[in-house]
Amino acid sequence: MTSPESLDSFHAVIPAGGAGTRLWPLSRAARPKFLLDLDGSGRSLLQQTWDRLNDLIPAERIHVVTGAAHADAIREQLPELTGLLVEPSPRDSMPAIGLAAAVIGSIDPDAIIGSFAADHIIDDQVAFADAIGQAVAVARTGLVTTIGITPTGPSTAFGYIESGDQLTVEGGGSARAIAAFVEKPDAATAAAYVAGGHHSWNGGMFVTRTDVLLGHLARLQPALHTGLTTIAAAWTGEKRQAVLEATWPALTKIAIDHAIAEPVSLEGGMAVVPGAFTWDDVGDYAALQDVGAASSPETVWIDASGLAIAEDGTTIAVVGLHDVVVVRTPDALLVTTRDHAQRVKEVVAELKERGRTDLV
Amino acid sequence: MTSPESLDSFHAVIPAGGAGTRLWPLSRAARPKFLLDLDGSGRSLLQQTWDRLNDLIPAERIHVVTGAAHADAIREQLPELTGLLVEPSPRDSMPAIGLAAAVIGSIDPDAIIGSFAADHIIDDQVAFADAIGQAVAVARTGLVTTIGITPTGPSTAFGYIESGDQLTVEGGGSARAIAAFVEKPDAATAAAYVAGGHHSWNGGMFVTRTDVLLGHLARLQPALHTGLTTIAAAWTGEKRQAVLEATWPALTKIAIDHAIAEPVSLEGGMAVVPGAFTWDDVGDYAALQDVGAASSPETVWIDASGLAIAEDGTTIAVVGLHDVVVVRTPDALLVTTRDHAQRVKEVVAELKERGRTDLV
Numbered sequence: 001m002t003s004p005e006s007l008d009s010f011h012a013v014i015p016a017g018g019a020g021t022r023l024w025p026l027s028r029a030a031r032p033k034f035l036l037d038l039d040g041s042g043r044s045l046l047q048q049t050w051d052r053l054n055d056l057i058p059a060e061r062i063h064v065v066t067g068a069a070h071a072d073a074i075r076e077q078l079p080e081l082t083g084l085l086v087e088p089s090p091r092d093s094m095p096a097i098g099l100a101a102a103v104i105g106s107i108d109p110d111a112i113i114g115s116f117a118a119d120h121i122i123d124d125q126v127a128f129a130d131a132i133g134q135a136v137a138v139a140r141t142g143l144v145t146t147i148g149i150t151p152t153g154p155s156t157a158f159g160y161i162e163s164g165d166q167l168t169v170e171g172g173g174s175a176r177a178i179a180a181f182v183e184k185p186d187a188a189t190a191a192a193y194v195a196g197g198h199h200s201w202n203g204g205m206f207v208t209r210t211d212v213l214l215g216h217l218a219r220l221q222p223a224l225h226t227g228l229t230t231i232a233a234a235w236t237g238e239k240r241q242a243v244l245e246a247t248w249p250a251l252t253k254i255a256i257d258h259a260i261a262e263p264v265s266l267e268g269g270m271a272v273v274p275g276a277f278t279w280d281d282v283g284d285y286a287a288l289q290d291v292g293a294a295s296s297p298e299t300v301w302i303d304a305s306g307l308a309i310a311e312d313g314t315t316i317a318v319v320g321l322h323d324v325v326v327v328r329t330p331d332a333l334l335v336t337t338r339d340h341a342q343r344v345k346e347v348v349a350e351l352k353e354r355g356r357t358d359l360v
Numbered sequence: 361m362t363s364p365e366s367l368d369s370f371h372a373v374i375p376a377g378g379a380g381t382r383l384w385p386l387s388r389a390a391r392p393k394f395l396l397d398l399d400g401s402g403r404s405l406l407q408q409t410w411d412r413l414n415d416l417i418p419a420e421r422i423h424v425v426t427g428a429a430h431a432d433a434i435r436e437q438l439p440e441l442t443g444l445l446v447e448p449s450p451r452d453s454m455p456a457i458g459l460a461a462a463v464i465g466s467i468d469p470d471a472i473i474g475s476f477a478a479d480h481i482i483d484d485q486v487a488f489a490d491a492i493g494q495a496v497a498v499a500r501t502g503l504v505t506t507i508g509i510t511p512t513g514p515s516t517a518f519g520y521i522e523s524g525d526q527l528t529v530e531g532g533g534s535a536r537a538i539a540a541f542v543e544k545p546d547a548a549t550a551a552a553y554v555a556g557g558h559h560s561w562n563g564g565m566f567v568t569r570t571d572v573l574l575g576h577l578a579r580l581q582p583a584l585h586t587g588l589t590t591i592a593a594a595w596t597g598e599k600r601q602a603v604l605e606a607t608w609p610a611l612t613k614i615a616i617d618h619a620i621a622e623p624v625s626l627e628g629g630m631a632v633v634p635g636a637f638t639w640d641d642v643g644d645y646a647a648l649q650d651v652g653a654a655s656s657p658e659t660v661w662i663d664a665s666g667l668a669i670a671e672d673g674t675t676i677a678v679v680g681l682h683d684v685v686v687v688r689t690p691d692a693l694l695v696t697t698r699d700h701a702q703r704v705k706e707v708v709a710e711l712k713e714r715g716r717t718d719l720v
Contacts, residue, residue: 025677302706308695315719316693317385317707320700321681328693333676333686335668335695340680346662347677359675 006171009110010136012053013100015093016046016066016074016118021348021360022284022341025332026311029360034118035073038282039291045119045282050078052122056129063104064118065096088248094259095251097206098217098224102232105210112139114207115256121291123278130173134273135207137171144208144216144264146178147275148200154190157283157342159183159202159257162193163272178270181262200272203279206256213260216269221259224252284341285325306338332359366531369470370496372413373460375453376406376426376434376478381708381720382644382701385692386671389720394478395433398642399651405479405642410438412482416489423464424478425456448608454619455611457566458577458584462592465570472499474567475616481651483638490533494633495567497531504568504576504624506538507635508560514550517643517702519543519562519617522553523632538630541622560632563639566616573620576629581619584612644701645685666698692719 020033027033034046043051046064053062063083066074071086085100097115104111114132122128131147138145148161164179181202185193193199217225227247234243252259264270280291289307299308300317306324308316316326323338336344351360380393387393394406403411406424413422423443426434431446445460457475464471474492482488491507499505508521524539541562545553553559577585587607594603612619624630640651649667659668660677666684668676676686683698696704711720 300707300710302703302710303700310693314691314693315711315716316695317704317710319694319696319703319707321684321695321697324681324695326693326695328688331674333670333674333688333693334679335676335681335684335686336679337681340663343662343679344677347660347679350660350662350677351675356675 006133007057007136009108009112010057010132011061011063011100011104011108011111011113012057013097013104013113013115014046014049014053014062014064014118015096015115016064016070017090017093017096018119019348019360020119021345023282023288024344024348024360025327025329025334026309029357030069031073032070032119033282035070035077038288039121039293044077045121046074047077048121049116049118050081052125052128053116054080055125056132063100065100088245091248091251091253093204093256094217094221094254095224095228095248097256098213098228099231101208101210101213102228103235105214106232106235109211111210112136112207113210113213114205117204117281119282120203121278121280121282124276127275127277131273131275131277132207134171134173134175135205138167138169138175138271138273139207139209139212141169141172142209142212142269143167143271144206144212144260144269145175145271145273146207146261147203147205148272149203149275149277149279151194151199151201152278154187154194155201156184156187156190157287158281160185160190160193160199161202161272163198163200167271169271172271173273175271175273177268178265178272181257181265200274201279202257203275203281204257205275206261216260216264220263221252221254224254224259227251284344285327285336286338286341289325289338366493367417367496369468369472370417370492371421371423371460371464371468371471371473372417373457373464373473373475374406374409374413374422374424374478375456375475376424376430377450377453377456378479379708379720380479381705383642383648384704384708384720385689385694386669386687389717390429391433392430392479393642395430395437398648399481399653404437405481406434407437408481409476409478410441412485412488413476414440415485416492423460425460426478448605451608451611451613453564453616454577454581454614455584455588455608457616458573458588459591461568461570461573462588463595465574466592466595469571471570472496472567473570473573474499474565477564477641479642480563481638481640481642484636487635487637491633491635491637492567494531494533494535495565498527498529498535498631498633499567499569499572501529501532502569502572502629503527503631504566504572504620504629505535505631505633506567506621507563507565508632509563509635509637509639511554511559511561512638514547514554515561516544516547516550517647518641520545520550520553520559521562521632523558523560527631529631532631533633535631535633537628538625538632541617541625560634561639562617563635563641564617565635566621576620576624580623581612581614584614584619587611644704645687645696646698646701649685649698 020027059080065085162179163176167175295308302319304318308326327334380387419440425445522539523536655668662679664678668686
């Protein structure tokens with residue numbers, strides 16, 4: 001178990017972005033996936049992420065990075081949140097997490113940060129806490145550390161982490177060096193990964209000392225590093241917003257995976273600790289069904305099966321279709337199948353093409 | 361061509377009943393199929409039936425028989441209608457048509473009536489008028505006459521009329537005796553019927569002298585005949601409603617097909633004239649699509665096809681499903697396929713089972 005002291009200087013960063021277009025029409029640009037209670041738990045995915053972290057650390061050490069469009073909704077969903085960082089425009093995950101690192105590091109030089117997506121689902125809080133404790137212990141040694149989720153099957157929807165040599169870190173449990181990050185595989189490759197036992201799912205959970213992260217950034221993305229430290233230096237002063245708005249738009253738009261994880265892993269600077277909990281990024285309606293989302297109870301199934309959601313409470317009837325996905329909102333309706341769940345984003349693309357910004 | 365004089369004593373009777381449960385959720389008990397503009401023509405099926413007949417005979421000779429629940433809606437849709445017969449309860453088609461025959465016959469002893477379902481679609485008014493003209497000429501000789509629709513394919517959704525010997529009637533064109541009425545056939549039988557050339561579709565259009573029809577009724581269904589003539593005798597007096605309500609509930613509930621058409625055809629008392637027009641009873645969503653019902657123009661089809669109707673004007677997106685049927689109303693949603701169109705009635709049965717009378 002994680003002792004409370006071991007997380008003393010640990011801060012959580014939640015980048016809250018991404019539209020979740022494969023969950024249209026539930027998820028919209030103005031009402032993205034992380035703000036939704038997708039699994040019927042009574043808490044949005046963001047609130048569930050908050051709850052998981054706030055169980056380990058106080059609210060003051062949980063930071064959310066988001067766009068201006070969602071700042072008010074997030075404040076409303078997380079009344080205890082004090083560390084909201086509002087991006088003037090989306091620049092992908094590296095500037096978001098890098099800004100948080102620079103700001104947190106300027107206040108607490110010993111800080112270790114962990115990044116956690118706002119829209120993932122995790123079950124088993126004990127295993128999650130245990131993995132965080134191990135990751136923090138390993139990160140303290142100067143390694144950028146990820147939590148590699150133990151696969152429950154040969155998914156082709158996730159990236160994988162290939163683990164290398166065993167590391168010996170006190171409190172770091174079964175940490176290993178990272179041999180490589182690999183992109184979403186095909187089915188045969190995924191099956192081989194799972195059978196081999198050296199691959200885990202990449203859930204985007206990076207735990208690192210702020211000085212280590214900023215050091216890598218200074219070396220690998222110097223312009224981005226300069227921009228972020230410039231903003232952080234002005235963060236507690238009167239010119240914060242002016243500096244932010246002047247500097248932010250020019251920052252390199254890049255994911256932390258490409259900016260840090262991949263190059264640093266090749267240098268031997270990264271570690272992975274196992275996360276033996278149930279995890280899902282709820283990327284599409286097949287995943288949503290798998291995490292337990294239920295059909296509207298009034299649905300009439302005649303020689304039919306699948307997921308049928310009526311957000312407006314109306315009655316859905318399905319006849320003669322199996323593994324169907326039906327999602328009705330007050331202004332739109334999606335009809336597809338589990339097998340086509342990944343292609344729902346094409347609907348959003350088509351609606352944009354038609355200028356129907358009211359529906360995306 | 362039909363000469364106007366030949367239709368001098370011709371009255372049309374439109375039994376307007378039936379819920380059209382296979383067209384749920386568009387068609388409801390309170391808003392049945394015949395009141396709906398299903399083909400986007402701007403006129404309901406009942407109004408289209410009216411228009412076809414009013415093109416041939418004056419409004420005063422067009423009679424509609426319906427239940428109390430729909431009387432107001434029908435008066436609203438057909439402002440010129442003077443002959444509305446309101447049934448206290450549904451007793452199937454024979455009492456409905458028999459009552460009209462008795463009432464019309466008591467006013468005009470030479471009357472010939474023709475019955476036309478309120479919810480069928482017919483294209484080609486010239487061919488329709490020609491068939492009516494022939495049927496009236498044949499009916500005048502004392503035969504109960506049907507119009508047999510020339511099949512456009514081996515449908516298994518309709519009953520068939522097997523024609524027998526050629527008849528010689530002036531103005532009766534190519535009328536033949538009826539050898540038999542046959543129920544909806546299987547696919548192989550239907551194909552044989554169409555190939556043989558002796559079978560036509562039974563569209564339920566019966567043309568007969570009122571005295572001939574009532575004579576058959578007196579012989580074959582004497583109790584029903586007595587009840588109907590009792591009501592007709594009181595029709596123009598003050599006691600109409602009292603007699604109707606006292607007599608109607610005890611009338612035999614039976615279709616004209618079983619009460620008259622089948623037994624009289626076996627006695628050689630029936631004839632068929634060919635109807636060389638496009639006809640459909642729009643019995644389900646496959647038929648509705650075939651008669652030209654269009655999907656909502658905003659529908660997004662991604663690797664998909666079929667019929668998608670949003671009665672509430674919202675946008676439907678279908679991904680990866682072909683020959684699908686999607687019908688959205690403000691309070692309900694149906695998702696099925698063309699192949700399962702006939703099974704939609706099972707949804708209505710299930711909703712009734714659940715006590716959801718608000719939805720059926």
